[in-house]
Amino acid sequence: MRNAIAEHDKQYVLHPYTNLSAHQEIDPFIITHGEGIYVWDDQGNKLIEGMSGLWCASLGFNEQRLTDAATRQMQKLPYSHLFSHRSTEPAIELSQKLIDIAPDNMARVFLVNSGSEAVDMAIKMVWYYNNALGRPNKKKIISRKRAYHGITIASGSLTGLPYVHDGFDLPAIPVMHTETPHYYREGRDGETEAQFTDRLAETLEQQILEEGADNIAAFIAEPVMGAGGVLVPPAGYFEKIQAVLDRHDILLICDEVICGFARTGEMFGTQTFNAKPDLMTVAKQLSSAYLPIGGVMLSEKIYDALVTGSDKHGMFGSGNTYGGHPVAAAVAVETLNIYAERNIVDHVKSLAPQFAEGLQSLTDHPLVGQARAAGLIGAIEIVQDKSTREQFPVASKVAAQIANHARNHQLILRPTPGDSVALCPPLIINSSELSLIFERMRLALDDMYATM
Ligand SMILES: Cc1ncc(COP(=O)(O)O)c(C=O)c1O
Known part of the structure; x- marks a missing residue:
């Protein structure tokens, strides 16, 4: 057998x-x-x-409750979608619950099916945002060496691991990779952790100045870098990086696909490490992985620009057949209920x-x-x-x-x-x-x- x-x-x-x-x-x-x-x-x-x-x-x-939630929703409405003003109860409830537990500035949720899709969607949103603001050149994304953001054309390009690029002609979007906050291996002799994070912030600023801030849309970061080796940033890292980004009007995307939902000891890794993202990507523990679902959460500032763009173009022209699938959304709602109750x-x-x-x-x-x-x-x-x-x-x-x-x-x-x-x-x-x-x-x- x-x-x-x-x-x-x-x-x-x-x-x-x-x-x-x-x-x-x-x-x-x-x-x-x-x-x-x-x-x-x-x-x-x-x-x-x-x-x-x-x-x-x-x-x-x-977890029987997740099986039951899926079964109930399968029996009630196994499929519907969110295009063209249509909606479903599980997708609405899930989006509301996510905004309730997210950092205060998060205002809307766009549901997808995986972490890679969430990252791709976040990149499309920042491009759309800058187009809506009349800044067509502000498009490049800064990621980090050893980052993992997925495998699709955009998220795979952002990933900073050679084996994700090799043979696939990646990177294939405008991206640059900056230094990894791994003090044990990257810190120099005699350098304190604080000096190390200062140096990383200075290097980032130098890269931005060389490239021109007018050409850079966003910086993407996992709070703890997972697949690159579980690299926990030193204290103060995100504050220093964030100050550089703010000086140059560059958005911060936090990729919470691994860290989200209590993994690092707070509901989101951004809270553990004191980052203040404009967009957040989630997946994985959102449904305890029982069904595929992910999402992008975005601030009011980003949302407002998407509204402007959709007026200009006639619609926000992006969506997946299964994005916000009612059965996956119902399982995610129950997952969040369990996290809260327990x-x-x-x-x-x-x-x-x-x-x-x-x-x-x-x-x-x-x-x-x-x-x-x-x-x-x-x-x-x-x-x-x-x-x-x-x-x-x-x-x-x-x-x-x-x-x-x-x-x-x-x-x-x-x-x-x-x-x-x-x-x-x-x-x-x-x-x-x-x-x-x-x-x-x-x-x-x-x-x-x-x-x-
Ligand atoms: C931080 C991070 N972002 C994105 C992804 C991609 O998610 P998926 O495999 O669901 O496409 C992963 C997957 O491990 C991840 O760790």
Whole structure:
């Protein structure tokens, strides 16, 4: 049975983010069911889903209320859309709830189906905004090296990871990438964190001056950079960046696709890190990933310009067939209800010290150079030499090997660029389950070390 299904996978499925020829040699890791923070594979192994899937299944893998919300909406109205003044109750309720929990300046919500679509839509909005304001040249977007914003033509262009560009002719929109706020690796000898963030802000300003602020529309940033290695910005980073952007009339887009909905210990990462965005993108934990849905939230200032533009062009000419799908929206509404009833922000806050200490405790291991954490997202960075911070050769894929060892100990982790191993468990996790994760992480590190 196993062989048949594994063979069919190899024969028919084209896998994303996968080495396609290696996939012919490796048995697929087939997940069959889940419960709480656990998933089972088709070999009967019960694993802790230490990555919440792709940083998204916040409520774990058997939340009956979400299944019920989907079923009720399926039975009532399985499909309708939001084009041309049409609407649905779940889309209205969801938009209202999002504005209620968002930072004060957020005024409207545009619903889409994924994080990449949300980022693309935010970029289209800032272009439309500048066109409406009569600034047709103010279009370039500043992103950061190691950023992850998705895979579509625009969001993939903004992503600052080579493997997302290679072979796809990206970047394909006007974009420039600035420095990464990763003090451990990018800080210079003798430089304090404060001096480091000053330098990053100065570099940004220099890039803006060279390019001309009249040509730059927006700066996009994840509050914590997720797929690039869980890079937590130093204190004061966003305040300094924001001051530069304000001086040059450049909008801030915060990509909350991973950080949104309590992941960093506040409802949004912008609140944890004191950023004041004009637009925010959300997805993933918006529905606990039970159905695909995302959105862009925007301020009144942006909204007003979109209204001006739509008068000029006859309509705001953008929308997706499934954007704001009523079943996905109903599941998202129920997800937000659960977050509120269970006080998910306080739950994350209560576990955050244990989470940070658990990762920090691993830094006594010879392979671990640094631990990083914010709320319930974190990573350890693997080094060959702790005193020099020298890394292993890229070809040794040490972070991927550690993730493989972790899987042998029934724990799913994720290797990320820069030899970091990421951890992002479902938000419903409890204290004893967290302890179990750190025990298993240590076993995986020991296994790795034993092979060296
Ligand atoms: C910060 C961020 N933005 C955007 C995306 C893209 O989202 P999606 O995979 O739903 O298109 C991701 C996905 O991981 C992400 O981490």
